[in-house]
Amino acid sequence: MAEGRRATLKDVAAASGVSRATVSFVLNDTPNQTISAATREKVLRVVRELGYKPHGIARALREGSSRIVVLFIESGLEGNYSRSYLRGLDQELSAHGYVLVVRHGPTAPEAAEQVLDAISPRAVLRFGEVYRTGHALEDLSGGWRDGLAAHTALQIGYLAEQGHTEVALALPDEAPLREIRLEFSQLAAGRLGLPALRCLVIPRSRPAAVDAVRAFREQEPAVTAIAAHDDDVALRAVTALTDLxxxxxxxCAVIGFDDNEYGALFTPALTTIHIDAEAHGRVAARELLGLDAAGLSSAPAQVLIRQTA
Structure with a gap:
């Protein structure tokens, strides 16, 4: 690869000894693909070694002829963060004469190709792309300064400030970014001098959630607080604890994450982390368009102290 040239998907594929499709499947964590753990690790290692990065915080898949930008958001990533991010992205693109189209749900390659073929967009972005490239801590969306790692640390830190030393992390059955949230939470606990967080998976069904929380309480009676993956999981925890x-x-204290606004309507009202990501969306738009993003900063994330923690 020529010195100074930005690494491409083709470069990663050549250095890994696999096809570009395989690299795409690994980076996108595409379901139903039989890619071995060794191949996956090799591709991710080459990504890191070559410094392969998407444009900005997402991947520009194609330079189309239209002034349309398409954003894919997987199921499970909707929330306050995505809403405020979308607001900033849309407003900034609109200010420069571009139209944003958002597609929610599965992001299989076939679905992306259908969009590309139908409207030939200027670019196709994938929400949360940075977590699939090994550069999560270098970006606003992942870093310790103003990203997911920092927001996770705020959540765990609040519980520590309240005197909780034995903390559990409540996770959904499955969700995008679940593993990275677990990693950041454990790192935050370590930085605070807390023991490793216990993990509690809380299913969607109310009876199953009650069973899971009951079993967890029997196994981990010392735990006095639960930090949840998001507000949905936090509300499942509160309901299960109350049912018990x-x-x-x-x-047992419970704190949510990403303020879905429903938590304020419950009794007891849910304590949670509120994140204003509008500036993150504006930065993404400017980087995509090759514009200077200096001077854009988001309001600090904050703990919304209510009644559950």
């Missing part, structure tokens, strides 16, 4: 006759936060 336990007091929240008296017997």
């Amino acid at each position: 006759g336990l007091r929240v936060p008296g017997d």
Whole structure:
């Protein structure tokens, strides 16, 4: 690769000894693909070695002729962060004469190709792309300064400030970014001098959630607080604890993440982390268009202190 030239998907494929399709499947974590763990690790290692990065915080898949930008958001990534991010991205693109089209749901290669063939967009972006390239901590969306790592640390840090030392991380059955949230949470706990977080998977069904929380309480009676993957999981935890006759936060505190606004309507009202990502969306738009993003900064994330923690 020529010195100074930005690494491309083709470069990664050549250095890994695999096809570009395989590299794409690995970076996109595409389901139903039989890619061995060794091949996956090799591709990710080459990505890191070559410094392969998408444009900005997402991947520009194609330079189309239209003034349309398409953003894919996987199921499970919708929330306050994505809403405010979309607002900033849309407003910034609109200010420069571009139209944003958002597609929610599965992002299989076939679905992306259908969009490309139908409207030939200027670019196709994938929400959360940075986590599939090995550069999560270098970006606004992942770093310790103003990204997911910092916001996760804020959540765990709040519980530590309240005197909780035995903390559980409540996770959904499956969700995009679940593993990176677990990694960041454990790193945050370590930085605070807390023991490793216990992990609790809380299913969607109310009876199953109650069973899971009951079993966890029996196995980990010392845990006094639960940090949830998001507000949906946090509300499942609060409901299950209440169904078990336990007091929240008296017997166990619960804190959500990403403020879906429903938590404020519950009793007890959910304490959570609120993130303003509008500036992140504006930065993404400017980087995509090759414009200077200096001077854009988001409001700091904050703990919305209510009644559960």
